[in-house]
Amino acid sequence: MTDVYDRAKQDIFRKRGEIEEIRNRRFRKIVRYVYENSPLYRRKFKESGIDIDKIKSIEDISRLPFTTKQELRESYPLKAVCVPKDRVVRVQMSGGTTGQPVIIPYTRHDVEQWKEMMMRAFFLAEVTERDIIQITPAFGLWNGGFGFHFAADAINAFVIPIGPGNTRNQIRFMVDFGTTVLAGTASYPLRIAEVADEMGIDVAELNVEKLILGAEPWSEEMRRRIERTFDARAYDIPGLTEMGGVGTVGFECPERDGLHIWEDNYVAEVIDPETGEVLDEGEEGEVVYTALNREGMPLIRYRSGEVSTIISRDGCECGIEHTKIKRIRGRTDDMIIYKGVKFYPTDVENILAEHGVVNYKIFAINGKLEIVFEGDERIKSAIAKDLAEFVGIHPAIKTVPIGQLERFEGKAKRLIRG
Ligand SMILES: [Zn+2]
Numbered sequence: 001m002t003d004v005y006d007r008a009k010q011d012i013f014r015k016r017g018e019i020e021e022i023r024n025r026r027f028r029k030i031v032r033y034v035y036e037n038s039p040l041y042r043r044k045f046k047e048s049g050i051d052i053d054k055i056k057s058i059e060d061i062s063r064l065p066f067t068t069k070q071e072l073r074e075s076y077p078l079k080a081v082c083v084p085k086d087r088v089v090r091v092q093m094s095g096g097t098t099g100q101p102v103i104i105p106y107t108r109h110d111v112e113q114w115k116e117m118m119m120r121a122f123f124l125a126e127v128t129e130r131d132i133i134q135i136t137p138a139f140g141l142w143n144g145g146f147g148f149h150f151a152a153d154a155i156n157a158f159v160i161p162i163g164p165g166n167t168r169n170q171i172r173f174m175v176d177f178g179t180t181v182l183a184g185t186a187s188y189p190l191r192i193a194e195v196a197d198e199m200g201i202d203v204a205e206l207n208v209e210k211l212i213l214g215a216e217p218w219s220e221e222m223r224r225r226i227e228r229t230f231d232a233r234a235y236d237i238p239g240l241t242e243m244g245g246v247g248t249v250g251f252e253c254p255e256r257d258g259l260h261i262w263e264d265n266y267v268a269e270v271i272d273p274e275t276g277e278v279l280d281e282g283e284e285g286e287v288v289y290t291a292l293n294r295e296g297m298p299l300i301r302y303r304s305g306e307v308s309t310i311i312s313r314d315g316c317e318c319g320i321e322h323t324k325i326k327r328i329r330g331r332t333d334d335m336i337i338y339k340g341v342k343f344y345p346t347d348v349e350n351i352l353a354e355h356g357v358v359n360y361k362i363f364a365i366n367g368k369l370e371i372v373f374e375g376d377e378r379i380k381s382a383i384a385k386d387l388a389e390f391v392g393i394h395p396a397i398k399t400v401p402i403g404q405l406e407r408f409e410g411k412a413k414r415l416i417r418g
Pocket residue numbers: 253254255260316317318319320324
């Protein structure tokens with residue numbers, strides 16, 4: 001275990017010059033690799049008139065075409081894969097539950113790379129072999145469960161691979177085994193706390209010290225609430241199957257105001273989702289990732305749909321010199337435009353959670369906007385005031401009694417459009 005940790009530490013704290021050297025070398029190599037091995041990229045590069053001999057450094061990345069989720073759908077089942085089928089060791093799936101699935105194949109190298117990136121997250125969250133890790137994301141085609149599992153297993157932690165659902169059972173295991181680390185979607189912990197309360201258990205009294213949460217954008221206020229409820233620390237972990245799964249692209253900065261992108265393995269750019277133009281530091285847009293160290297199906301300039309901002313390419317207070325981006329504010333699909341104001345569900349969640357509201361829905365239907373939450377009628381006006389002041393919106397607001405709205409054990413669906 002010391003070995004994998006030492007390795008993680010070394011990679012996390014690489015100096016800028018070294019990171020640059022590695023990423024440039026890997027970038028040149030991966031561009032050639034996908035061109036030579038992936039039918040998808042061979043075609044795309046040819047169509048875009050790319051001469052790969054002229055791609056010399058990361059600076060040239062903007063000459064390469066984007067890759068979209070639609071192209072991955074069309075590549076089903078294994079049309080964009082760079083290796084013969086006998087080198088694929090597993091697949092995971094991304095995307096919606098309808099339509100053509102998006103399949104991400106892994107070679108042995110890719111599974112190791114996944115584990116290695118997760119190890120960096122474990123190092124920063126100080127998860128060790130002494131931890132009892134309850135893994136609530138699904139074990140199946142969705143990637144969450146396995147990502148946590150591979151790394152937890154590698155450090156010889158006590159793994160409870162329980163998967164999602166059956167919340168009472170989750171709580172029973174947390175009590176009986178003394179779970180110290182809870183891995184899950186961001187909306188699950190407060191549901192667990194609610195059910196525990198019905199069982200007469202205060203989750204703050206449990207042994208849980210850390211929660212590693214992701215799979216959906218969640219607000220800073222929600223984090224504070226989860227931390228107070230569990231008397232524990234909650235970490236934000238990114239999770240993009242197309243880049244290899246949970247924890248691969250980066251992890252939360254110890255300063256807790258953004259995510260460091262592991263730049264020896266990934267390039268992150270932020271673009272204007274409308275025009276495709278690459279934006280500067282500090283400008284918000286869609287994050288585009290390039291995988292530099294994957295083998296089965298490395299993606300070049302993949303449009304993630306995640307909305308964020310590059311904070312800085314200079315060293316961070318925490319000592320990590322990998323580029324930092326803001327926590328994911330939302331997904332491009334979830335952006336709401338109401339009376340000319342653009343915002344995301346997390347902006348609303350921030351305000352609601354500040355007023356103690358954790359269960360809510362946002363209805364954006366026929367140009368109308370309504371926010372429905374469980375809670376006291378009396379806080380409505382304070383919420384309306386804050387939404388106007390901090391988000392710039394004046395929606396209809398409705399309260400319903402506690403327990404009225406749908407609960408989520410996986411990703412929450414709080415935005416209803418029509
Ligand atoms: Zn940092």
